[in-house]
Amino acid sequence: MPLDNYWQKEEIMPRRELEELQLKRLKWVVNHAYRNVAFYKRRLKELGVHPSDIKKLEDVKKLPFTTKEDFASNYPFGLFAVPLSEVVRIHTSSGTTGKPKVVGYTRNDLENWTNLVARCLYMVGVRKDDVFQNMVNYSLFTGGLGFHYAAERIGATTIPAGVGNTRRQLELMMDLGTTAIHCTPSYALRIKEVSEEWGLNFEGSRLRIGCFGAEPWSENLRKRLEEFFGIKAFDSYGLSEMNGPGVAFECEEQNGLHIWIDHYLVEIVDEEGNPVGEGEKGELVLTALTKEAMPILRYRTGDITFLIDEKCSCGRTHPKIARISGRVDDMVVVKGVNVYPSQVEHSLMKIPEVCGEFQIVVDRKTLDNVTVRVEVPEDKVNSEKLKAKIEEILKSDLGVRVNVELVKKGELERTGGKAKRVVDLRKNS
Amino acid sequence: MPLDNYWQKEEIMPRRELEELQLKRLKWVVNHAYRNVAFYKRRLKELGVHPSDIKKLEDVKKLPFTTKEDFASNYPFGLFAVPLSEVVRIHTSSGTTGKPKVVGYTRNDLENWTNLVARCLYMVGVRKDDVFQNMVNYSLFTGGLGFHYAAERIGATTIPAGVGNTRRQLELMMDLGTTAIHCTPSYALRIKEVSEEWGLNFEGSRLRIGCFGAEPWSENLRKRLEEFFGIKAFDSYGLSEMNGPGVAFECEEQNGLHIWIDHYLVEIVDEEGNPVGEGEKGELVLTALTKEAMPILRYRTGDITFLIDEKCSCGRTHPKIARISGRVDDMVVVKGVNVYPSQVEHSLMKIPEVCGEFQIVVDRKTLDNVTVRVEVPEDKVNSEKLKAKIEEILKSDLGVRVNVELVKKGELERTGGKAKRVVDLRKNS
Structure with missing residues (x-):
């Protein structure tokens, strides 16, 4: 493979070399965390583990997990491993409940992060001739500046939209001849909706690449977006605790997301934190191998996926994760069956009359009373036939019966950012 | 002076050397515009001017002015001098009426811009130990990313708030111990207001530097903000047509804004475009001397100021401009007297009962029917005495009588960005 196809040579490093690099970096980061973060020193001591106990990659299992609660109890700077004078950037989570998560970056961290996102964009074909329109929240959300720095680094004409x-x-x-866009999949649906209202179509437009992330989405939504915009659509994965976007990204194969294991050590665990079997679904756990400002060990991301470790035709040697099927805390249990919003989306997208927006409403009356509110065109709102059709498809796909309520197109809230797919009425009372 | 006090050595370059540099760059930029921007080639030819006619700095007067209408008629890329593949960033104006102004940057342009804003922040004492909270709109507004890149370059802990x-x-x-902030002066007032509602004060806070720009403000507002926040407050000037912020900035003297003449050639002109007398007020006209993507000749900024060309105790050799008294298009003529919002603000800030927000309403009934709406605490709204006091102070300061209407605190719109100070009811009907 010519190196021209890759942003960094590490992308095609033989697996054995990658693992050597991982081990070297794992030793470094555990040592760094132990020496410079009181929280980790205490945790490791409680477990009777010393950095010198990390002798092979599997020894990562000796380390403690980090959870979002650990971010809360160490607010704001308790997880920082360097003095603030070495921190050149701070991001925070939205913190809708309680204090936000605070994450910091040294200059090297920003450099690594920029290159990681640049790998992703370069992988799907973004070059200096492209016009890249970045339609996510800038400021504290890592999705904005993360993609911005990377696109600019590649030399694309970057529009901080x-x-x-x-x-x-x-x-x-x-007007500006945009060729590549980045936004949340739900915002892409919103753009589609407004285009349709406006009578605008993308035939003859220069648009060819769509990067969609920050929330789980489905294969059938991909098909809709690709068809409408005339693009190839790629799934993007990241989280601010691990820098931001640029943790994993689809290649041209569109079949799983390459996860950059030279910077992130990957585990998939079950509810008890034990490793799942090969290729089994579980919670993604990540150890940041190179972060200076905030070394994070074994972070429980809350995201559900499984590992695909096969040779990829793109030539990259990094394994893949399957597209995130949901978040641990977004899972709805219906009569004992686990249901994720992305599954519901996937099923709904098969039905042409469905506009795209939907919500899963969990009611307090009985734990199992789940209603899926689905937007349809105004003249279909009273169609019993359509309602029955959707209920049938959902039952067949999910393996459990849910109620369907048809609502008029435009009735559900649009956020511009991450969509709110699960409404739990039990929490409000 | 030790170089430690300056970000770049050009800040203290002897004036003669600066002028040599200006001339060299002026020749370059005129040539660049002539060869690579069809619009400028046509304009210069119409005037019978050739780049080789630029032999000394005064020859700038031979060049055509550029106006905001020229941006509109060249939308989107007509003023670009390089192919899009060399453009790594695009910003646009808000474009509330019609198409926005589009500005582009090469990698060198971003580098120059970042250093120019870094000069400003460094000049007022921002260092790597500082925590810099950037409270302006990111994305398309140049104020956000302009300050962000510069603060990060200095190594301050930058919060893209x-x-x-x-x-x-x-x-x-x-919580994060912010030491320096950047926002519009009207947003600073809003923060003050919310702090007061919240019973929060800044005694004992680490805050010490405030950078305020993107709209004209007054000396008396500076006093209020400095006192409330316990900071030194500095005036920032820039415009996206000239990269963005970083065109001019106050030094510790707080007496005029150093304008970086190695990158911007300065003229002050009257309404007809003729130079004003030394130290006289007029419209600021700028020629960008180093912009590759968009060389702009003699741009009529619409901003009213005068030149202060005296030796400055800070050691910088660049002349100063007086704080912007207003925009050509924000000037209100009352009975033949020119009134700028910043003058009204300055007068109002003398009166402790005045909360800060105000609006100048121009009515259609007679051209001279001008009302200043002023926010005061609820229990003062009906005070004839306060109304008379404000009218008297305004009459004495402005030299003309205007009507005053007292409104309840919180009644006028807060934008978060640039405040809307002049409401022209004639335009809406």
Whole structure:
């Protein structure tokens, strides 16, 4: 493979060399965390583990997990391993409940992060001739600046479009000849909706690449977006605790997301934190191998996926994770069956009358009373036939019966950012 | 002076050397514009001017002016001098009426811009130990990313806070130990207001530097903000047509803004475009001397100021401009007298009962019917005495009588960004 196809040579490093690099970095990061973060020193001591006990990659299992609660109890700077004078950037989570998660970056961290996202964009074909419109929230959300720095580094004409004002976004896309976009999949649906209202189509537009992330989405939504925009659509995965975007990304194969294991050590665990069997579904656990400002050991991401470790035709030697099927905390249990919003989306997208927006409402009356509210065109809202059809498809796909409520197109809330797919009425009372 | 006090050696370059550099760059940019921008080639030819006619700095007067209408008629890329593949960033103006202004940057342009803003921040004392909270709109507005890149370059802990959610901003300031902030002066007033509602004060806070820009403000507002926040407050000037912020900035003297003449050639002109007398007020006209992607000749900024060309105790050899008294298009003529919002603000800030927000309403009934709406605490709204006091002070300061209407605190719109100070009811009908 010519190196021209890759942003960094590490992308095609033989697996054995990658593992040597991982081990070297794992030793470094455990030592760094132990020496410079009081929280980790205490945790390791409690477990009777010393950095010198890390002799092979499997020894990662000796280390303690880190959870989002650990971020809360160490707010704001308890997980920082360097003085603030070495920290050049801070991001925070939205912190809708309680204090936000605070994450910090040294100059080297930003450099690594930028290159990791640049790998992803370069992998799907973004080059200096491209016009890249970045339609996510800038400021504290890592998705904005993360992609911005990477696209600019590649040399693409980067438009920091931000989120909202969808007509304005469309005007920019058309007038500036945008070739690649980045946004949440639900915002892409919103753009589609506004285009349709406006009578705008993308035939003859220069658009060819769509990067969609920050929330789980489905294969059938991909098909809809690809068809409407005339693009190839790629799934993006990341989280601010691990820098931000650039943790994993689909290649041209569109069959799983390459996860950059020279920077992130991957485990998949069950509810008790034990490793699942090969190829089995579980919670993704990540150890940041190179983060200086905030070394994070065995972070429980809450994201459900499984590992695909096969040779990929793109030539990259990094394993893949399957697209995230949901978050641990977004899973709804219906009559004992686990249901994720992305499964519901996948099923709904098979039905042409369904506009795209939906919500899963969990009611307090009985734990199993789950209703899926689905947007359809106004003249279909009272169609018993359509309602029955959707219920049937959902029952067949999910393996459990849920109620369906048809609502008029435009009735459900649009956020511009991550969509709110599960509404738990039990929590509000 | 030790070089430690300056970000770049050009800041203290002897004036003669600066002028030599200006001339060299002026020749370059005129040539660049002539060869690579069809618009400028046509304009210069119409005037019978050839780049080789630029032999000394005064020859700038031979060149055509550029106006905001020229941006509109060349939308989107007509003023670009390099192919899009060399453009790594695009910003646009808000474009509330019609198409936005589009500005582009090469990698060198971003590098120059970052260093120019870094000069400003470094000049007022921002260092790597500082925590810099950037509370302006990111994305398309140049104020966000412009300051962000510069603060990060200096190595300050940069918080891309963005705009809005004022309580959250205050929480970040307190929890993260913010030492320096950047926002519009009207947003600073908003933060003050919310702090007061919240019973929060800044005694004992680490905050010490405030950078305020993107709209004209007054000396008396500076006093209020300095006192409330316990900071030194500095005026920032820039415009996206000239990269963005980083065109001019106050030094510790707080007496005029050093304008970086190695990158921007300065003229002050009257309404007809003729030079004003030494030290006289007029419209600022700027020629970008180093911009590759978009060389802009003699741009009529619409901003009113005058030149202060005296030796400065800070050691910088660049002349100063006086704080912007207003925009050509924000000037209100009352009975033949020119009134700028910043003058009104300055007068209002003398009166302790005045909360800070105000609006100048121009009515259609007679051209001279101008009302200043002023926010005061609820229990003062009906005070004839206060109304008379404000009218008297305004009359004495402005030299003309205007009507005053007292409105309840909180009644006028807060934007988070640039405040809307002049409401022209004639335009809406």
